[in-house]
Each structure stands twice: as structure tokens, then as C-alpha cells.
Amino acid sequence: MTAADRIDELRRWIAEADRAYYQLDAPTVPDAEYDRWIRELQALEAAHPALSRPDSPTRRVAGAPSPAFAEVRHAQPMGSLRTVMADDEAAVAAFVERIRKAGGEGEPRFSVEPKIDGLAVSLRYENGLLVQGATRGDGATGEEVTANLRTIRALPLALRLPPGQTPPALLEVRGEVHMPKAAFERYNAQAIARGEKPLANPRNGAAGSLRQLDARISAGRPLAFFAYGVGQVAGLELPPTHSATLRLLGTFGFPLAREIDVATGLEGLLAYHRRIGAARAALPYEIDGVVYKVDDRALHEVLGSTGREPNGSIAHKFPAQEELTVVEGIDVQVGRTGAITPVARLQAVSVGGVTVTNASLHNADQIARLDVRVGDTVVVRRAGDVIPEVLRVLPERRPCRADGSPQHPAFALPAHCPECGSAIERAEDEAVARCSGGLHCPAQRKQALLHFASRRAMNIEGLGERLVEDLVDFGAVKTVVDLYRLSLDDLLAMKRRADARDGVMAETVKSGKIPTRWAENLLGGIDQSRNTTLERLLFALGIREVGEATAKQLARWFGSLDALMAADVEALLAVPDVGPVVSARIHGFFAEPQHRAIIAELRAAGLHWPEGPAQGMAQGPLAGKSVVLTGSLDSFTREVAGAHLEALGAKVVGSVSKKTALLIAGEEAGSKLDKARELGIEVWDEAALIAFLQAQGRLPSV
DNA sequence: TGGCCTCGAGTTCA
DNA sequence: CTCGAGGCCA
Numbered sequence: 001m002t003a004a005d006r007i008d009e010l011r012r013w014i015a016e017a018d019r020a021y022y023q024l025d026a027p028t029v030p031d032a033e034y035d036r037w038i039r040e041l042q043a044l045e046a047a048h049p050a051l052s053r054p055d056s057p058t059r060r061v062a063g064a065p066s067p068a069f070a071e072v073r074h075a076q077p078m079g080s081l082r083t084v085m086a087d088d089e090a091a092v093a094a095f096v097e098r099i100r101k102a103g104g105e106g107e108p109r110f111s112v113e114p115k116i117d118g119l120a121v122s123l124r125y126e127n128g129l130l131v132q133g134a135t136r137g138d139g140a141t142g143e144e145v146t147a148n149l150r151t152i153r154a155l156p157l158a159l160r161l162p163p164g165q166t167p168p169a170l171l172e173v174r175g176e177v178h179m180p181k182a183a184f185e186r187y188n189a190q191a192i193a194r195g196e197k198p199l200a201n202p203r204n205g206a207a208g209s210l211r212q213l214d215a216r217i218s219a220g221r222p223l224a225f226f227a228y229g230v231g232q233v234a235g236l237e238l239p240p241t242h243s244a245t246l247r248l249l250g251t252f253g254f255p256l257a258r259e260i261d262v263a264t265g266l267e268g269l270l271a272y273h274r275r276i277g278a279a280r281a282a283l284p285y286e287i288d289g290v291v292y293k294v295d296d297r298a299l300h301e302v303l304g305s306t307g308r309e310p311n312g313s314i315a316h317k318f319p320a321q322e323e324l325t326v327v328e329g330i331d332v333q334v335g336r337t338g339a340i341t342p343v344a345r346l347q348a349v350s351v352g353g354v355t356v357t358n359a360s361l362h363n364a365d366q367i368a369r370l371d372v373r374v375g376d377t378v379v380v381r382r383a384g385d386v387i388p389e390v391l392r393v394l395p396e397r398r399p400c401r402a403d404g405s406p407q408h409p410a411f412a413l414p415a416h417c418p419e420c421g422s423a424i425e426r427a428e429d430e431a432v433a434r435c436s437g438g439l440h441c442p443a444q445r446k447q448a449l450l451h452f453a454s455r456r457a458m459n460i461e462g463l464g465e466r467l468v469e470d471l472v473d474f475g476a477v478k479t480v481v482d483l484y485r486l487s488l489d490d491l492l493a494m495k496r497r498a499d500a501r502d503g504v505m506a507e508t509v510k511s512g513k514i515p516t517r518w519a520e521n522l523l524g525g526i527d528q529s530r531n532t533t534l535e536r537l538l539f540a541l542g543i544r545e546v547g548e549a550t551a552k553q554l555a556r557w558f559g560s561l562d563a564l565m566a567a568d569v570e571a572l573l574a575v576p577d578v579g580p581v582v583s584a585r586i587h588g589f590f591a592e593p594q595h596r597a598i599i600a601e602l603r604a605a606g607l608h609w610p611e612g613p614a615q616g617m618a619q620g621p622l623a624g625k626s627v628v629l630t631g632s633l634d635s636f637t638r639e640v641a642g643a644h645l646e647a648l649g650a651k652v653v654g655s656v657s658k659k660t661a662l663l664i665a666g667e668e669a670g671s672k673l674d675k676a677r678e679l680g681i682e683v684w685d686e687a688a689l690i691a692f693l694q695a696q697g698r699l700p701s702v
Numbered sequence: 703t704g705g706c707c708t709c710g711a712g713t714t715c716a
Numbered sequence: 717c718t719c720g721a722g723g724c725c726a
Contacts, residue, residue, distance in 0.1 A: 362718085362719070363719090363720095366719090387717060387718080389717095389718090430720085430721085431719080431720060431721090432720085545721095545722075576723095577722090577723065577724090578722095578723085579722060579723045579724080580722090580723090581721090581722060581723085582722070582723085
């Protein structure tokens with residue numbers, strides 16, 4: 001591709017993305033990708049000045065004003081910030097060095113702030129009253145959106161001044177309009193319930209809301225505001241530092257981001273970047289970086305600006321949370337219950353600082369909804385900052401044949417299990433398709449073994465994915481019972497065959513001695529698991545619909561395995577939280593002769609657990625109450641605290657709802673605490689919990 | 703019957 | 717964390 005072609009292509013892509021973003025309020029391309037296009041285009045135009053054109057998108061910063069609103073010329077231009085990528089510490093160091101040279105002796109001081117992901121506005125207060133509000137637009141000219149801004153509750157319509165003090169003749173306050181995460185989610189849930197189109201993301205929600213022509217629509221949107229600076233001023237002496245100016249704005253009644261701070265020198269800046277980066281997910285609003293501003297106002301002015309970018313400030317970004325990548329293939333995985341899950345194999349891409357190569361596509365419906373195909377360019381993000389997720393496909397980037405038809409067909413689930421060849425079936429009313437092979441399917445067998453060995457089930461240390469894979473592939477283990485029959489010799493023989501298959505030179509040959517440590521550890525882990533509890537065993541068996549909570553309930557209700565196995569459907573229905581579906585599953589499981597045989601053999605292999613009489617309903621001072629634990633506790637883990645509460649009759653659940661009776665909030669409690677406050681649910685801190693447990697005699701009093 | 707609550711199951715990477 | 721589905725209550 002020639003430079004001219006590439007320039008054309010980039011200009012076309014950018015124009016499309018601009019249109020989607022600014023006119024349709026529905027972004028198609030992640031910001032990080034957009035930034036890269038702009039930078040690449042700038043570089044190409046610099047290298048080939050002949051190809052530069054006055055209408056190139058690099059000639060404007062952002063946002064053509066929409067024709068629907070009156071234009072406002074900013075008396076003092078609203079500049080943009082030079083941005084530094086997350087990993088470019090050298091650029092931050094260079095910035096600090098420049099400031100140090102200009103500033104004379106000592107480490108320079110900075111006002112440091114989170115960079116709110118919203119929409120910059122300028123608010124004009126004349127004689128203390130809000131008279132005009134405008135968007136940033138292209139920096140020189142923005143849109144007049146006063147009526148919409150007035151609907152934002154957080155904005156003072158008049159400056160708050162001590163009695164008797166004359167308001168300044170003119171004060172322009174700059175800040176960021178944004179939509180807090182919780183408000184965004186609430187709004188979307190309601191929008192969906194009303195059958196309206198949900199907002200794409202909080203930032204877009206804020207931008208779209210401000211640009212509503214009907215201010216009543218803006219008023220219905222949960223917008224918030226943080227001040228970050230001032231523009232034109234008359235009749236007011238500003239303090240000598242930026243941080244003091246922000247505090248002054250605070251006294252005038254403007255909301256300020258809580259994370260605003262001051263920092264000294266390079267180390268101080270980088271520490272702030274790390275601190276806010278770590279807290280990012282827990283903040284109630286979206287941020288995409290932090291901003292460093294020279295605190296000394298005079299020095300900031302001396303430093304001047306380059307183009308529209310002040311030299312005394314930079315934005316230090318965080319790693320992008322959304323990225324573009326290409327789908328290299330779509331595989332299917334087989335789960336413990338036979339569930340077939342399609343997985344997108346992705347070209348490796350760094351999202352939020354972590355390399356992502358796989359993303360679950362959940363099920364056939366999801367694939368159909370997204371219409372993902374091999375070769376597609378897709379937007380990926382890490383949902384809840386952890387799990388990669390394919391958000392959408394860029395259809396215009398789909399590889400095509402000469403005749404314009406797509407190169408790859410729409411994805412279809414295979415008819416047969418890739419692991420065992422059994423038919424794949426999908427029940428009428430269910431979203432998931434399943435392999436019908438049952439335990440004949442090696443994939444299901446492996447998953448069943450892993451589940452059995454997992455921490456919350458039998459907790460067999462040393463038995464991981466690789467090992468299970470080999471144990472099943474070489475026929476050393478077929479059912480969970482076989483685990484308890486393994487000998488050291490079996491394991492070593494299997495290891496030799498696995499090494500031979502992988503072409504690994506046997507360690508025996510190299511060193512002359514047999515490494516047996518891993519095998520001994522595994523046998524030790526298996527042996528320890530013989531001593532267990534009924535609820536762990538029930539969970540480990542992998543009965544469909546019986547997870548940890550149900551297993552716990554069954555164990556306490558029946559007290560012994562024999563009582564449970566003897567129970568008919570009727571008796572099972574009496575157990576709380578067990579209905580017709582679950583009771584049929586349990587009864588069906590124990591009716592299978594092979595399952596009864598496995599249980600008998602596990603007992604014969606030495607598995608044992610305490611049994612007692614049937615206990616029925618939970619008793620105790622917290623009987624019948626749902627309790628949620630969140631945040632981190634100092635004196636014990638959430639698990640241990642939960643066990644204490646359960647012993648007092650409480651039901652420990654994971655999420656806060658109207659039915660929650662009590663929330664125990666440790667350090668750094670996040671959204672659950674917010675929700676509990678909102679619902680008016682009783683909240684205890686760790687000290688209150690400890691005092692309660694002591695009063696109940698579950699903890700020694702001090 | 704509909705609308706919560708919960709639970710179960712599946713998932714990624716270091 | 718998220719989706720889907722079971723259980724329970726109005």
C-alpha cells in the first residue's frame with residue numbers, strides 16, 4: 001500500500017468514526033484505536049507534506065459543532081492536554097525535567113487530578129450568576145447548551161459566597177460533565193425496561209444528554225459535574241497555586257473530584273498514577289488517566305503553550321480498556337455438564353495492560369446477535385476489568401471476496417462433539433447446546449474430575465488441569481474412584497508415557513535419578529481429601545443444579561448421606577430452595593446404579609465425613625436472615641466470617657437486594673456498599689461484626 | 703403469571 | 717463477572 005493510499009484510508013476511517021461519534025452519538029471504534037489512526041496520519045502527513053490537505057482530520061482537534069445549537073466563541077480558548085501513554089514513563093520524566101529547568105531550585109510541585117471521562121464544558125458566571133454554558137467544541141468555538149447544563153443538580157446556579165461579599169464581575173469555570181457509573185447502569189436498566197435504546201457508555205451518555213435539544217430530556221439524565229480549572233476572570237484575585245484555586249472553587253459550591261491531590265517530583269507523579277490506576281475500577285465514575293499540572297500559577301504561565309496544548313500540564317493515560325483485534329478462529333469447548341461454549345481465538349492484543357487471546361462467545365445466540373465470523377475485526381473489552389468480552393464487530397472491516405460477498409460463512413455450531421463425536425443437542429427452550437456423550441466424553445470426564453478436585457469441593461492439592469489431562473488420556477483414571485487407587489508406580493509410568501509423547505527426554509536418563517516429588521505431593525493431597533464433609537462431597541459429585549449452596553442445604557437438612565439417598569422426590573421438595581427441577585435431578589442421580597456404585601467405592605476407599613441427625617431449618621439469632629459480606633476484613637477472611645454467621649443461622653449470599661437483612665462492609669467496600677445504602681439496608685463495619693460475634697460467644701472477648 | 707432473588711455454570715490471565 | 721434459569725411469593 002502506498003503512503004497516499006494509506007492516508008486516504010485513514011482519512012476515510014477517521015471521518016466515519018467522527019460521524020458515528022459526533023452525529024450519531026454511537027461510537028464504533030475504541031478511543032485507543034482512533035488515537036493511533038490520528039497519530040499515524042500525522043506522521044504520514046509530516047513525512048509527505050505534498051499529501052497534506054487543509055481539510056485533513058488532523059487539522060482539527062475534535063467535534064464539529066452541531067448546526068442545531070448556537071455557537072459560542074470561548075473568550076479564552078479551551079485547550080487540550082498533551083497525552084502520554086500509560087507505559088511511557090520516560091515522557092513523564094522529560095516533562096518533569098523541563099519544569100525543573102524552568103522552575104529553578106527544588107522539586108516542582110504538581111496539582112494531580114483524575115482525568116474524568118466525560119465532556120468538558122465552560123460555565124460563565126457574571127456577578128455570581130450562571131449566564132452561559134458551552135461545550136468545548138473545537139477549543140475555540142463550542143455549542144451553547146446553557147439550558148441543558150442548568151438541569152445538572154450538582155452545578156451551582158449562583159456562586160456560594162459569604163454574606164456581604166461581592167461576587168466577581170466575571171468567572172469562567174471549566175470542568176467535566178459526566179455520568180457516574182451507578183447512575184448510568186440504573187438509567188440503562190430503566191431505559192431497557194421502557195423499551196428504549198440504552199446508552200453505549202457513560203461518557204457518551206453524558207455527551208448525548210447535553211446535546212439534547214429538549215432540556216427536559218437532559219433533566220431526566222443523571223449527570224454530574226467536577227470543576228478542574230478557570231478561564232476568563234474579572235474582579236477576583238486568584239490564589240497563587242492551582243490547587244488553592246480548586247479549593248476556592250470548592251468554597252463557591254463546585255463539586256471537586258475526591259482524588260484531587262498534590263504531588264512532588266517524578267516519583268510523586270508516578271506513585272499517584274499507580275494509586276489511582278489501582279483504585280480505578282472502584283471509583284464511582286469512569287476515568288481514562290490522570291492529569292499533572294504545575295501547581296505554581298506564575299510558573300505555569302511562564303511555560304506557555306505549544307499550539308493549543310499548555311506546556312505546564314499533561315495527561316497520563318491508563319492502559320486502554322477497549323481494543324480492536326482480529327478473530328483468528330472460533331473453537332468450541334465442552335464443559336463439565338456437556339455444555340458447548342464457542343470461544344473466539346483472537347490475535348493477541350493488550351487490553352487494560354493484559355494480553356488477551358481468547359474470549360468466550362457464550363452460546364450460539366450470542367454469536368448470532370454479534371454475527372462474529374473468522375477474520376472479523378472486533379472490539380474487545382475486559383468486562384468488570386477481568387474477563388475478556390467481544391463487544392461488537394466492525395462490519396466494514398470484514399474480509400470480502402472479489403464479488404463483495406464475505407469470505408467466511410456465518411458461524412454454525414457443529415453437529416457432533418469435537419471431543420467424542422457424540423451428537424450435540426439443544427433443548428427447545430434452552431440457550432445452551434450440550435454434548436450427549438455424558439461420561440463417555442473425555443472432555444466431560446476431565447471437567448468432572450477437575451470439579452471434584454477443586455478447592456471448594458474435595459480440595460485435592462496437586463491435581464491441576466495438565467495432570468488431569470494426562471491421567472485421562474493415558475487411561476490411568478476414568479472415574480473419581482480411580483484417583484483413590486493410584487499408586488506411585490502408576491503415576492510415574494504415566495509420566496514416562498507423557499514425556500515420550502511430548503518428545504521430552506526422560507529426566508531419568510539425564511540425571512540418573514527419578515524425580516518423584518510431584519507424584520508424592522499428589523498422593524498426599526488425595527489422601528488428605530479422604531477426610532471431608534458431607535456438603536463438600538455432595539458438591540464434588542457434580543449433580544446437575546446442585547452447587548455449593550444447595551449441597552450445604554441438603555447436608556444440613558438430611559444430616560447423613562444414607563438419609564439423602566433414601567429420600568424420594570416428595571421428601572426432597574421439602575428442602576428450602578429445592579423445587580421440582582432440582583429434586584428430580586437429585587433423585588435421578590442417586591437412582592443410577594453406577595452412581596450408587598461410585599459412592600460405595602468412595603466409602604470403601606476410605607472417604608469419611610462427620611454425620612449427624614437431620615437438622616431442618618437453620619436456628620440461631622440470625623435465622624432466616626440474608627447477610628452479604630463485602631470488602632476486605634482484617635481479623636479474618638470473608639470465608640471464616642461467613643462460617644461464623646452461618647453458625648448463627650444466617651444465610652450468606654453474594655449480592656445485595658431488597659431481601660438482604662445486613663451488609664458487613666470491610667475495607668474498600670465498593671458498589672455493594674453503595675447499593676446497600678441506597679436500599680437503606682443495615683450496614684456493619686468489622687468492629688460491629690466482631691462485637692456481635694463476641695456477644696454471641698463465637699469469639700473470645702478481649 | 704410475573705417479577706424478584708438466588709444459584710449454577712462457564713470464563714481469562716498471571 | 718455475567719448470563720440463564722430455578723424457586724418462591726404476591
